[in-house]
Amino acid sequence: MTRIALAAVLCVAAIIASAFLFDTYTVNILTRSFLFAAVALTVDLLWGYTGFLTFGQSAFFGVGAYAAALCFNEFGASPEIVALSLACAIGAAGLLAAVQGWLSFYHGSTPLYASVVSLVVPVVVTQLLFSGGTFTGSSSGLTGYDVPDLAIESWFMLAGMFLVAVTTAGFIFVRSDAGRVLVALRDNEARCAYLGLRTAGLRIVLLVVTAGVAAVAGWIYAGSSGVVAPELAGFVFGTELVIWVALGGRGTLLGPVFGTLLIDLTSSYLSGSLPFLWKLLLGVAFIVVIVALPQGLIPAMTARLRLLRPRRATIPVLAATPARTAPSADHVAIALQDVARSFGTLSVLQGITFSARPGELVSLVGPNGAGKTTLMRCLSDGSERSAGTVAINGHDIAKLPPHRCVGFGLGRKFQTANVFDTLSVAECLAVARARRSFPSPLRSAGSLALPDAALAILRATGLDRALGTQASLLSHGQKQALELAMVLALEPSVVLLDEPTAGLTLQERRHIGGVLTELATTHGLCLLLVEHDLDFVREISSRVVVLHQGRLVLDGTVAEVVSSELVRTIYAGASHA
Amino acid sequence: MLSLSLDILTTAAILFTVATGLLIVFGVMKIVNFAHGAFITLGAYAGLVASQLGLSPWFGLPLAFIAGAACGALVERFVVRPLYGRPLDAILATWGLGIIIGELLTLGFGREVQFVGSPLSGTIDVLGEAYSVYRLFLVLAALIVGGGFAWLLGATRLGLATRAVIMNEDLARGLGINAGWVRFITFSLGSGLAGLAGALITPLSSVDPNMGVPWLLNAFMLVMVSGASLGALLAASLVLGGAQVIISSMFSPILGGLTIVVLAALLLRIRPKGFAR
Numbered sequence: 091m092t093r094i095a096l097a098a099v100l101c102v103a104a105i106i107a108s109a110f111l112f113d114t115y116t117v118n119i120l121t122r123s124f125l126f127a128a129v130a131l132t133v134d135l136l137w138g139y140t141g142f143l144t145f146g147q148s149a150f151f152g153v154g155a156y157a158a159a160l161c162f163n164e165f166g167a168s169p170e171i172v173a174l175s176l177a178c179a180i181g182a183a184g185l186l187a188a189v190q191g192w193l194s195f196y197h198g199s200t201p202l203y204a205s206v207v208s209l210v211v212p213v214v215v216t217q218l219l220f221s222g223g224t225f226t227g228s229s230s231g232l233t234g235y236d237v238p239d240l241a242i243e244s245w246f247m248l249a250g251m252f253l254v255a256v257t258t259a260g261f262i263f264v265r266s267d268a269g270r271v272l273v274a275l276r277d278n279e280a281r282c283a284y285l286g287l288r289t290a291g292l293r294i295v296l297l298v299v300t301a302g303v304a305a306v307a308g309w310i311y312a313g314s315s316g317v318v319a320p321e322l323a324g325f326v327f328g329t330e331l332v333i334w335v336a337l338g339g340r341g342t343l344l345g346p347v348f349g350t351l352l353i354d355l356t357s358s359y360l361s362g363s364l365p366f367l368w369k370l371l372l373g374v375a376f377i378v379v380i381v382a383l384p385q386g387l388i389p390a391m392t393a394r395l396r397l398l399r400p401r402r403a404t405i406p407v408l409a410a411t412p413a414r415t416a417p418s419a420d421h422v423a424i425a426l427q428d429v430a431r432s433f434g435t436l437s438v439l440q441g442i443t444f445s446a447r448p449g450e451l452v453s454l455v456g457p458n459g460a461g462k463t464t465l466m467r468c469l470s471d472g473s474e475r476s477a478g479t480v481a482i483n484g485h486d487i488a489k490l491p492p493h494r495c496v497g498f499g500l501g502r503k504f505q506t507a508n509v510f511d512t513l514s515v516a517e518c519l520a521v522a523r524a525r526r527s528f529p530s531p532l533r534s535a536g537s538l539a540l541p542d543a544a545l546a547i548l549r550a551t552g553l554d555r556a557l558g559t560q561a562s563l564l565s566h567g568q569k570q571a572l573e574l575a576m577v578l579a580l581e582p583s584v585v586l587l588d589e590p591t592a593g594l595t596l597q598e599r600r601h602i603g604g605v606l607t608e609l610a611t612t613h614g615l616c617l618l619l620v621e622h623d624l625d626f627v628r629e630i631s632s633r634v635v636v637l638h639q640g641r642l643v644l645d646g647t648v649a650e651v652v653s654s655e656l657v658r659t660i661y662a663g664a665s666h667a
Numbered sequence: 668m669l670s671l672s673l674d675i676l677t678t679a680a681i682l683f684t685v686a687t688g689l690l691i692v693f694g695v696m697k698i699v700n701f702a703h704g705a706f707i708t709l710g711a712y713a714g715l716v717a718s719q720l721g722l723s724p725w726f727g728l729p730l731a732f733i734a735g736a737a738c739g740a741l742v743e744r745f746v747v748r749p750l751y752g753r754p755l756d757a758i759l760a761t762w763g764l765g766i767i768i769g770e771l772l773t774l775g776f777g778r779e780v781q782f783v784g785s786p787l788s789g790t791i792d793v794l795g796e797a798y799s800v801y802r803l804f805l806v807l808a809a810l811i812v813g814g815g816f817a818w819l820l821g822a823t824r825l826g827l828a829t830r831a832v833i834m835n836e837d838l839a840r841g842l843g844i845n846a847g848w849v850r851f852i853t854f855s856l857g858s859g860l861a862g863l864a865g866a867l868i869t870p871l872s873s874v875d876p877n878m879g880v881p882w883l884l885n886a887f888m889l890v891m892v893s894g895a896s897l898g899a900l901l902a903a904s905l906v907l908g909g910a911q912v913i914i915s916s917m918f919s920p921i922l923g924g925l926t927i928v929v930l931a932a933l934l935l936r937i938r939p940k941g942f943a944r
Contacts (some may be wrong), residue, residue, distance in 0.1 A: 138877065143755045193933075200701070201755065206891055209887075210929065210941040213928055229775075311927070325884075329762055333763070366770045366773050366774050373763050373766035373767040375762070377767070380759050382749075
């Protein structure tokens, strides 16, 4: 933190000094480059950190610039109008971003669709500016309006300090615990949703904030240059921003800032002498970088120095959360009534009705294709089932998305290990706690409090000694255990486990089996387990539900199922009965 | 009324012709070719070169196809192939290619707007209404392009392999289909079609180095709502192109220009599959 502050102070000092060193032309150009760099930084936050490739940040820059120019043009540049125009710039851009976010991000949206919408927004804004007649100046834009009475050098310093402020804030944010949540969104959005995070909401909030930053940059641009044109909001500028970020190095913050400064400054000097050749060279460099150096030019050059990469936070100390009282066993934890799922005419599940109470460990068995995983999906995502009702702890899940189901006390462990590849073990666990206490956007916590059950899983599999390891480097079994620990970190009262011990050693299976039984017996959790290993099922289950061809065929104790002729027929085939 | 209907029909035909190449590339390769706009421009300049050489305007059409296909073949080999599996990066790289092609055209032909003569001039009497012959010819061209593609996909061995790759690339590969070859042919063909479309639309508008960009956006949105189906693309071109013509004539051409992108984005929000079944 102190190092960042020191660097920021040094940058501000350098900007103030250079205002008096450079000639007017350079000062003018750099003012613009500072503002473009601030917008490029927002593109990097969205694209490099959360994986949302956006061509639309130019629209917010343009909206901010036009908000200033229109206010100044109509009402002059008195201090009240300055404040009003700034508020208009931020408000209008924020509103536009909220609309864009609502269109782009919803449960089930795809990254490509979000990029498509980000293309539409600047196209619409430019066309509206074109059709604004004398009010917006149409294709020639607005010029000659009153601007706040500041010297060129003052605008330069304002733009420079704005860039330093935005970069510093961005740096603090991505190194904080909340910043890790952004990366989690990029790595695995579905897992985030099943950790109870409102992924669409988070993305929309981030888009609105970055739109506000871009609008302020546009506002300063309109004031300092005295000219605005529809191209400022255009999609060509939007793609240029992406090119600068790619060349500078996505996901590094400083890379895009310096990349933009360098490219924009060089462009202004070279575009006079070699206009088309320069753009040609830039295009070639862009393709080479995308194909061969996806991490960007500046990181490739400074890789050895490791100057630019925001450093990983220190490994936190594990602690236990205060124990919770076990939920009373007299309510129903899961209740399914006539649940069905069909794809067109193909019926995968039909007429599934059963319920389970706290403290029960119910195993769901059945041959491949019986519909076990489909049933898990229907229990955790309201939009999955075609008919019937599902209630979690007495709450009807209706058509609610996964994060709301998690809010009712549900936790789901997927069939294949589902963790955040680029985060460390500790960071994955911290993201799993984000629903309980949303992480600070300013700092990274020194300790990580987890419930006993999650700690037990970590100890049983040795993950407590690998907290700093990146999740993608873990073995398959360790990933499974990590995901289970993440689910338990939610402190759920109902846990769905899809083959939780696949890929684990016998030793680890015993440990986890022990932990699971303890969760049910002493902590009073209700566990629903899909499992193929019938010996494992026999050891730990309190009840077994058998699915066959989409129907519930048996619901009884372990002894009843083991001695059932029907189950033997299903597993061994009818001819051996 | 009749003239409006003819406008809708011919506009849909133009949109269909422009978007087909993009659709086939998206369907087979699951990437969006943002250089499509630049290939359209390239085809337009091929038509311009043909007319400057004093050749028949008809000669510009095959020339444009060849120019687009040759350029597409190079691009597939050196830029698109390494990016297979990184679809968002492929969008960016092909956009960069668009910039390069645009700048090369500017260096070669200058920035100014130029005009190409129409191979068919004058009007023809349609049910008592005088209508441009060339616009009607474009309907025929769209039918030929669409029919040709349907035949290629439905009745040839290459088409069978292509459909297999569209449905399940891994399985197709396992059955001995050379998916890399299918992709190469597809991309070259799609680029060639973009060039052809460029040469077809120039007699209606003018030629300049950035003329492809607005076409790219409309074609892109049409492909997004059509999935990988030619039939859906036809429906989308008719419905959205029709809306564009109606809004342009009733409100303003500027709003008309936004119709396709805005309607397509809203449609995808409500029904992610768009026009595809």
